[in-house]
Amino acid sequence: MKQASSVLTALSALSALSLFSGSTSSVVAQQASTLTVFAAASLTEPFSRLGKSFEAAHPGTTVRFNFTGSQQLVLQLQQGAKADVFASADERWMQAAKDSGLVEGDPALFTRNELVVIVPVANPAGIKRLQDLSRSGVKLVIAAEAVPVGHYTREMLAKLSSQPGFGSKYGQQVLANVASYEENVKGVVAKVQLGEADAGVVYRSDATGSVASQVTTLEIPEPANVIASYPIAVVRGAASPELAKAFVELVQSAAGQESLKKAGFMAVQPAAQPSQ
Amino acid sequence: MKLLRTIAVRALVGLAVGGLGFLLVLPVVSLLLRTPAGELLTRLGRPEIRQALLLSLETSLLATALVLLLGLPAAYLLASRQFPGKRIVEVLFDLPMVMPPTVAGLILLLTFGRAGLLGKSLGVWGVSLPFTTAAVVVAQAFMAAPFFLGPVRAGFTTVEHRYREVAATLGAGEFYSFFRVMLPLSLPSVLAGTAMACARALGEFGATITFAGNLPGVTQTMPLAVYVEMQNDLEAAITLSVLLILLSFGLLLALRYGQSRVR
Numbered sequence: 001m002k003q004a005s006s007v008l009t010a011l012s013a014l015s016a017l018s019l020f021s022g023s024t025s026s027v028v029a030q031q032a033s034t035l036t037v038f039a040a041a042s043l044t045e046p047f048s049r050l051g052k053s054f055e056a057a058h059p060g061t062t063v064r065f066n067f068t069g070s071q072q073l074v075l076q077l078q079q080g081a082k083a084d085v086f087a088s089a090d091e092r093w094m095q096a097a098k099d100s101g102l103v104e105g106d107p108a109l110f111t112r113n114e115l116v117v118i119v120p121v122a123n124p125a126g127i128k129r130l131q132d133l134s135r136s137g138v139k140l141v142i143a144a145e146a147v148p149v150g151h152y153t154r155e156m157l158a159k160l161s162s163q164p165g166f167g168s169k170y171g172q173q174v175l176a177n178v179a180s181y182e183e184n185v186k187g188v189v190a191k192v193q194l195g196e197a198d199a200g201v202v203y204r205s206d207a208t209g210s211v212a213s214q215v216t217t218l219e220i221p222e223p224a225n226v227i228a229s230y231p232i233a234v235v236r237g238a239a240s241p242e243l244a245k246a247f248v249e250l251v252q253s254a255a256g257q258e259s260l261k262k263a264g265f266m267a268v269q270p271a272a273q274p275s276q
Numbered sequence: 277m278k279l280l281r282t283i284a285v286r287a288l289v290g291l292a293v294g295g296l297g298f299l300l301v302l303p304v305v306s307l308l309l310r311t312p313a314g315e316l317l318t319r320l321g322r323p324e325i326r327q328a329l330l331l332s333l334e335t336s337l338l339a340t341a342l343v344l345l346l347g348l349p350a351a352y353l354l355a356s357r358q359f360p361g362k363r364i365v366e367v368l369f370d371l372p373m374v375m376p377p378t379v380a381g382l383i384l385l386l387t388f389g390r391a392g393l394l395g396k397s398l399g400v401w402g403v404s405l406p407f408t409t410a411a412v413v414v415a416q417a418f419m420a421a422p423f424f425l426g427p428v429r430a431g432f433t434t435v436e437h438r439y440r441e442v443a444a445t446l447g448a449g450e451f452y453s454f455f456r457v458m459l460p461l462s463l464p465s466v467l468a469g470t471a472m473a474c475a476r477a478l479g480e481f482g483a484t485i486t487f488a489g490n491l492p493g494v495t496q497t498m499p500l501a502v503y504v505e506m507q508n509d510l511e512a513a514i515t516l517s518v519l520l521i522l523l524s525f526g527l528l529l530a531l532r533y534g535q536s537r538v539r
Contacts (some may be wrong), residue, residue, distance in 0.1 A: 075507060
């Protein structure tokens with residue numbers, strides 16, 4: 001009996017060992033064919049689609065995404081997270097990644113986006129124009145300052161404050177109406193979609209697809225709008241640099257650009273865009 | 277052979293305990309080593325840290341009071357009564373303990389949110405819960421309640437029937453015997469449940485940020501501030517983390533001492 005139990009212990013120890021070695025070897029095997037892409041939350045829809053076509057073009061390759069606020073992604077990379085590609089929603093956080101030696105070579109700008117204001121279809125606060133956002137009692141949800149879209153939002157509000165018809169206090173009054181600072185743009189979208197917020201500031205690309213039917217979009221006049229530029233780069237020490245490079249090329253290719261355009265993004269150089 | 281086995285078993289147990297210590301204690305030690313105590317005190321004066329600290333204390337105490345108020349009768353009924361579907365009720369009450377906090381936040385929104393099941397009627401009265409400090413309390417109470425109900429229900433169950441029966445034969449009503457017999461006899465469990473609920477409320481993050489949002493001074497409790505400050509000011513995030521850990525540690529330690537004294 002005693003012997004049996006000691007045999008059992010030995011066996012379980014052995015199996016634990018084999019389990020451990022088994023898992024490590026499979027991780028190594030997987031790494032060769034898994035591409036990990038860290039991308040800004042606003043890229044969720046187009047990148048997920050591009051990931052599928054990338055997998056189709058590279059049989060045996062799995063593309064894994066980590067979508068969240070660019071600031072979170074840089075933080076994770078700084079803390080040693082393993083990734084192959086990093087796509088940021090602003091140049092500030094790409095620069096931070098570069099300064100920390102986290103990316104290879106020079107990042108390439110691959111798409112642009114602009115801000116819009118979204119309100120729930122039911123429009124509980126009766127927001128018809130941008131001026132209404134400064135009315136007291138409006139529940140506005142925007143992204144935190146560290147999040148690219150939150151930074152752009154503040155820039156846009158400052159610009160609007162110097163526009164005729166808004167008043168110099170406009171930005172301040174709007175910020176006083178903030179009910180919550182979300183950690184990524186999708187958090188803002190969700191609060192408006194659920195009808196909890198009276199309004200939110202997001203990218204144009206966020207108000208497309210399934211969201212479009214649940215929100216009303218208010219345009220921001222061009223001189224006050226802020227254009228977000230998205231840089232992409234291969235992460236230093238990428239497990240599969242060739243695949244990473246191929247993914248970056250796919251994003252920049254005609255097919256990639258088409259996918260982004262469909263999701264509401266804008267081409268990098270509007271002047272160079274061929275007329276269709 | 278026998279000696280060898282004893283040594284092997286002891287070695288394995290030692291390894292396991294060491295491993296657990298490594299996993300649970302080392303992160304706390306490394307956090308404390310990172311922050312000199314003097315600096316911690318000066319950082320306490322910073323408005324954003326003090327604001328989060330005060331808000332956390334306020335909301336978690338209110339949430340604990342709410343849980344105590346609503347949970348005590350429920351725990352007593354569950355411990356003293358049999359009724360059809362009791363198991364299901366018990367599981368439902370335990371559910372928040374294993375529910376992902378973001379799910380809790382979402383279902384709270386779907387219930388108390390402006391477009392929610394109950395929120396719609398609340399709106400008629402001009403009450404809107406999301407994005408308010410009250411929403412933080414609700415989220416914390418939701419997540420903390422099972423941590424109170426569990427030990428308190430168990431405590432009430434262990435008070436023997438005959439004590440209550442004796443109280444009853446002496447003419448004590450149920451209300452009287454609850455406060456004079458049940459509660460004093462199960463005080464250690466009630467204390468344990470209260471402290472656990474308070475600690476859980478203090479650490480609440482996911483349900484809070486989903487249901488109540490994130491606004492400094494209104495809904496940004498310490499755990500939320502840690503998350504946000506990690507991107508802005510790592511030192512502030514570390515200070516808040518140290519505070520949170522010290523508070524939770526103090527709470528659980530006080531509970532241990534309190535329990536041994538009551539016993």
